[in-house]
Amino acid sequence: MKTVLLMGFEPFEQEVVNPSWEAIAGFHGQIMAGYHIICRQLPCVFGESLDMLFTAIDRFSPALVIAVGQAGGRTDISIERIAINIDDARIADNKGNQPIDQPVIADGPTAWLSTLPIKSIVWALQQAGIPASVSQTAGTFVCNHVMYGLLHMLSQRPMSKGGFIHIPYLPQQAAAHLGAASMSLETMQRGIEIAILTALSVETDIPLTGGATH
């Protein structure tokens, strides 16, 4: 059976949960649209996260890989458009690494575009009443690192699609960050399911704007 690989992260930066893992863990082992869903929790560590990701891709040869990460402070489910070949860490990762302006992959291209139908996913989420948008940057921390590494590896596997989705804090996290936006676990789970189904079913993305003036 064809597989879909979902990746979430362990908690980082003083948090005790990471919404990305909470939101995907329940899908592990499920069948969705005829695809077997495999979930993995990545360490929030430069390098090690990619090692685990590459191992999983080699093992399962998934048709679709979606990595999900926490974007504390964002308000919606944001579908990342692009990953860049730069690690520039504002904070240390979970093993104390804090690279500055290092490449994710030496000699890799400057950036890779998501191969998900990002406009279709945003549109499907909004139609379902879930706040969503295209994001033009995945940052320069472990999330971007994983997205870049993923797309770099998939560039050698033209039958596989992949990309990255950022989600807000869970309510229980935002309760400790005065003024921060949040999203319920149920909304996140529905959103990710819609993203998966859209990615599996859409061949050619729809020409809707998801741009930013700056």
Add this chain to the structure above:
Amino acid sequence: MKTVLLMGFEPFEQEVVNPSWEAIAGFHGQIMAGYHIICRQLPCVFGESLDMLFTAIDRFSPALVIAVGQAGGRTDISIERIAINIDDARIADNKGNQPIDQPVIADGPTAWLSTLPIKSIVWALQQAGIPASVSQTAGTFVCNHVMYGLLHMLSQRPMSKGGFIHIPYLPQQAAAHLGAASMSLETMQRGIEIAILTALSVETDIPLTGGATH
């Protein structure tokens, strides 16, 4: 049996739902901590909203009155501290009224403080993992109008407590307002139930800061 009166609002400003009504309607007729819950939907109209509120208070002589309103763009459940004797409408209400710097109640005092245990409610919400804060302003539109009128009337009824709670957009509303924060209906409902139970059980509010430097 003693009663609790919950007030929500009809939709306004191009919205098709108002989260304040969605979040409370299900409590109508329930018994909570020995109190009978009565819910009413207020028109988003200056004057008429207060007429309906006053009629309901006269009829039910509630021990507790909580009005709930939509604060599109806010991220959390905000417990309002104060209502001011000013109607200053940035947009027209649902009947086209747009008063500027008119008193809510002629010859009323400049402001009334909520008689809810606002710090205890915020604390209880945060303990339950629900984003919450004290708000220092309920604005100058129909929400503040209703809060002021409510507290003015209750000032003559010392056995009754009352106040106002602002809630964010629902996800389906935020899906149409790019970048706006939201909260799920379930989280809102749990939050309002906690607020009611806290208001019914706390005699003396706890001395936690809920202040703002500006």
Add this chain to the structure above:
Amino acid sequence: MKTVLLMGFEPFEQEVVNPSWEAIAGFHGQIMAGYHIICRQLPCVFGESLDMLFTAIDRFSPALVIAVGQAGGRTDISIERIAINIDDARIADNKGNQPIDQPVIADGPTAWLSTLPIKSIVWALQQAGIPASVSQTAGTFVCNHVMYGLLHMLSQRPMSKGGFIHIPYLPQQAAAHLGAASMSLETMQRGIEIAILTALSVETDIPLTGGATH
């Protein structure tokens, strides 16, 4: 000669300057529209700030009193509409006081409205190309404390007008607060001069909305 009293503050919360003092100090001793300008720097301390303010008002019997304070994070010159009779300090003042839910003036009314022509000032500032708005809350820290005390005292002096203006960080402050808005000293100074001249010349405020829906 008639006098105008301008009050600014000393720095607080790790800052080395307070834009409110930088923006007004240069006006001390000037004549504006026939009024003698007197400036005073208030301590960022509950109680002591009001003592100094009351002493200055008693001494100079000013026709107009404007207190100016720093609102770090705000983007524009905000003309405060109302002060409330509550001290609720999120941080300690410069002498370590951190009152919670204490009245500014025991037995004072719940709130006092600015007696400045706030709409006219906002309009004049915007016409001059200076970002400005009405603010519905001055917070619950020393700024609100001073505004409330000022308006309470002036309520016994019907010939005197008074109010409070919040200003953003200076650029050199925002340079140390990633992402915070700022305003140049020159723009602040022009803004305060316009506010003074407008307050001195306008008898009846203009009916423009300065309201907020929440």
Add this chain to the structure above:
Amino acid sequence: MKTVLLMGFEPFEQEVVNPSWEAIAGFHGQIMAGYHIICRQLPCVFGESLDMLFTAIDRFSPALVIAVGQAGGRTDISIERIAINIDDARIADNKGNQPIDQPVIADGPTAWLSTLPIKSIVWALQQAGIPASVSQTAGTFVCNHVMYGLLHMLSQRPMSKGGFIHIPYLPQQAAAHLGAASMSLETMQRGIEIAILTALSVETDIPLTGGATH
């Protein structure tokens, strides 16, 4: 004499000025650190802006090219890190073009990194008391279009450095956008001069973090 080419833009999206042109125009014809400064105003039009830019680079063979653009709503001077090979217009440009997901340069690489010493520029600005940061996205409108085209052309001219700087609204613009941040023309001009001098003098950028977690 060696030259520096500065590019600003004409107004767009209902504005009557563009701060990017206001902030650079005064440098035209000046000598700075031994370099002759040439300024050009680009149309806010896909394609035409690049034509004019390419013509100017061919004519002047500048050692340094900095394009400056308006980022309405941002609070600081943001030094762009990267340009991507995508035109995705949320609004129409000044000639009505609204491309969606078109490449800036057919067959160009996915992205180009700024060749300015972006960390050194941010550091120098902050040291001078000017709010500044690294930005991870220049958007997908004409600013990114020009930045990408510029870096693509300069990739064939290894002796030339180039990049893009986004600046906030001017105060007179923000006065018409309630709540928007702004920066004075003088601060912008000082900031751009510091950026030019830093770009001309720094050979190897300093390893300071300018990263984002998302």
